[in-house]
Amino acid sequence: MIRSGNDPAGKHVVVLGRSNIVGKPVACILIQKAKGADATVTICIQGRRTWRDHRQADILIAAIGSPKFVKADMVKDGVVVIDVGVNRINDPSAKGGTRLVATWTSRP
Numbered sequence: 278m279i280r281s282g283n284d285p286a287g288k289h290v291v292v293l294g295r296s297n298i299v300g301k302p303v304a305c306i307l308i309q310k311a312k313g314a315d316a317t318v319t320i321c322i323q324g325r326r327t328w329r330d331h332r333q334a335d336i337l338i339a340a341i342g343s344p345k346f347v348k349a350d351m352v353k354d355g356v357v358v359i360d361v362g363v364n365r366i367n368d369p370s371a372k373g374g375t376r377l378v379a380t381w382t383s384r385p
Contacts, residue, residue, distance in 0.1 A: 281357075283336065283357045284313070285307055285313070285314060285315070285316035285335075285336055286313075286314070286315040286316065287315065287316070287317075288316050288317070288335035288336055289316070289317045289319070289333060289334050289335050289336070290304075290307050290316045290317065290318045290319070290334065290335065290336040290337075290338065291318075291319045291320075291321060291331045291334035291336070291337050291338070292304050292307075292318060292319070292320045292321065292338045292340060293321050293323065293337065293338065293339045293340060293341045293346075293347070294320075294321075294322075294323060294339070294340035294341040294342070294361075295320050295322055296340060296342075299340040299361050300320060300340050301320075303338055303340065303361075304318045304320050316336070319331060319334075323341045323343065323346070332351065332352060332353050333353065334352065334353070334356055335356065335357065336356065336357045336358075336359065337352055337356055337357070337358045337359070338359045338361060339358065339359070339360045339361060339362055340361040340362060341362065342362055342364065343362070343364070344362070344364035344366050344378045344379070345378060345379070347360075360379045362379065363377060364377065364378050364379070365377055365378075366378050
């Protein structure tokens with residue numbers, strides 16, 4: 278995140294997903310008192326109502342494995358969205374019948 282110019286220090290980071298592979302490790306890294314970290318972190322669990330209450334996130338990390346889950350109305354203007362997900366959906370018009378899509382659906 279630092280190379281992109283989005284230092285998480287002092288920011289509110291919301292991590293969507295609590296997997297042992299992405300969600301928990303990312304949260305643990307970001308709460309450390311170190312360069313490239315030192316953020317306030319909230320972990321949101323898919324399927325719970327609470328994740329919709331985090332429009333105040335400065336940085337949103339989507340790591341839930343559900344295609345097109347995060348919509349523009351779920352985040353505030355200016356949020357930095359990091360999409361960790363790689364999702365394959367059926368698409369008869371695509372070669373092989375599937376295509377890769379993001380978790381995040383951006384504003385038009």
